[in-house]
Amino acid sequence: MSVQAAIAGDLAMSCARCGAVNLARRSRGGGWTLACAQCGAILERTAARSLDAALACASAAFLLLIPANLYPLMTTYALGASRQSHMISTAGAMLKDGRPGVAVAISLFLVVFPLVRFGLLTVVLGRLKLDRPAPWLGRAFRWANELQAWAMADVFLLALVVTYARLATTISVSLDLGAYCLIGAGILTLFTRATLDKAAIWEAIAPARLPPRAPTLACEGCGLVLPTSEEGHACPRCAVIVHARKPGGVRRAAALTLAGLLLYIPANIYPIATLPIGFTPTQYTVLEGVKDLISAHLLGLGLLVFTASFLIPTVKLVGLAWCVISVLRRSAKRLVLKSRVYELVDEIGRWSMIDPFVIGAFVPIMAYNDIISARAQPAVEAFTFVVILTMLAARSFDPRLIWDAARSAS
Numbered sequence: 001m002s003v004q005a006a007i008a009g010d011l012a013m014s015c016a017r018c019g020a021v022n023l024a025r026r027s028r029g030g031g032w033t034l035a036c037a038q039c040g041a042i043l044e045r046t047a048a049r050s051l052d053a054a055l056a057c058a059s060a061a062f063l064l065l066i067p068a069n070l071y072p073l074m075t076t077y078a079l080g081a082s083r084q085s086h087m088i089s090t091a092g093a094m095l096k097d098g099r100p101g102v103a104v105a106i107s108l109f110l111v112v113f114p115l116v117r118f119g120l121l122t123v124v125l126g127r128l129k130l131d132r133p134a135p136w137l138g139r140a141f142r143w144a145n146e147l148q149a150w151a152m153a154d155v156f157l158l159a160l161v162v163t164y165a166r167l168a169t170t171i172s173v174s175l176d177l178g179a180y181c182l183i184g185a186g187i188l189t190l191f192t193r194a195t196l197d198k199a200a201i202w203e204a205i206a207p208a209r210l211p212p213r214a215p216t217l218a219c220e221g222c223g224l225v226l227p228t229s230e231e232g233h234a235c236p237r238c239a240v241i242v243h244a245r246k247p248g249g250v251r252r253a254a255a256l257t258l259a260g261l262l263l264y265i266p267a268n269i270y271p272i273a274t275l276p277i278g279f280t281p282t283q284y285t286v287l288e289g290v291k292d293l294i295s296a297h298l299l300g301l302g303l304l305v306f307t308a309s310f311l312i313p314t315v316k317l318v319g320l321a322w323c324v325i326s327v328l329r330r331s332a333k334r335l336v337l338k339s340r341v342y343e344l345v346d347e348i349g350r351w352s353m354i355d356p357f358v359i360g361a362f363v364p365i366m367a368y369n370d371i372i373s374a375r376a377q378p379a380v381e382a383f384t385f386v387v388i389l390t391m392l393a394a395r396s397f398d399p400r401l402i403w404d405a406a407r408s409a410s
């Protein structure tokens with residue numbers, strides 16, 4: 001079944017925001033946009049999306065990630081010597097400074113997950129392009145999608161910009177081949193997202209049947225609309241166990257949000273790193289780091305780090321708490337606003353990893369002597385766990401519960 005053939009005809013689409021099932025009529029060629037009849041969310045927008053473009057972007061990103069991991073990223077020069085960093089030495093530096101949790105997180109987010117995600121996408125899209133279906137395609141495409149938030153080559157790209165700009169004001173620094181490959185891979189990551197028409201790919205893997213008249217539920221992994229009798233069974237398309245709503249979602253989201261909130265206090269009070277800015281080792285908390293960037297006349301980068309490290313975690317914790325509490329209280333107010341807040345929280349959470357990445361990028365290339373040396377401090381671990389816990393909280397919360405609570409209250 002080719003993608004073009006698959007996207008023609010009727011299609012049952014379940015809204016990920018509110019759970020309503022919408023019936024769409026897809027036509028051959030031409031872009032279209034479908035909005036949910038209940039909540040107005042855009043279910044799928046096909047304009048400017050194509051299998052060929054997504055395959056080109058994903059495979060090029062995968063190919064660039066290999067040299068980005070093998071070649072050096074940055075070199076600094078001081079005291080007649082030089083220091084070089086690689087992608088993996090960012091994690092190694094954290095391990096050496098006694099932060100194994102951050103080291104594991106960085107190796108997964110920067111090395112393993114991007115390679116796996118783009119490797120899987122290349123294989124799945126390539127197989128569809130060549131008309132060579134396989135029973136494991138659905139599972140592989142679901143894994144690739146689940147890794148979207150956790151593969152952070154694009155986030156590291158911004159961290160690299162911050163690191164380079166801050167270093168360039170005090171020390172001689174150059175970007176190396178690995179950094180250029182990473183810049184390419186990071187940009188292609190964004191292009192892959194823009195060109196990937198997920199609904200059409202799912203249709204090409206296995207077309208959705210027309211929804212049965214009986215009550216239906218939607219698969220969490222691929223959105224396939226199924227009769228409720230399928231609850232607890234494996235989805236025929238992506239093999240995830242199907243549930244009408246994520247089981248235990250509210251309790252888990254509440255516990256993870258609370259844990260994130262508790263860790264957020266030490267993450268902000270204690271120093272996150274010691275940096276030899278101005279050739280005097282100074283300890284910085286998250287907000288002191290922002291102040292330093294602004295006083296170095298890097299106002300834009302200061303605002304960027306402030307947004308990523310302080311504003312986003314705060315919005316995330318408040319937003320998640322609001323969603324969880326309103327579900328527990330069965331509130332029927334401001335449903336669309338709450339759904340949008342949830343979507344924002346789910347989308348932006350990963351960008352908070354900029355700060356730990358910047359510290360990881362600093363440490364290996366600022367290791368000259370006792371004075372010119374950067375060290376990670378305890379708060380970087382607390383901070384990294386705040387980011388991971390709130391990302392997991394957003395993932396485990398089921399936004400459709402916001403609408404369920406309103407329905408059961410009325």
Ligand SMILES: [Zn+2]
Pocket residue numbers: 015016017018019020036037038039040041
């Ligand atoms: Zn909806």
Ligand SMILES: [Zn+2]
Pocket residue numbers: 219220221222223224235236237238239240
């Ligand atoms: Zn599925």
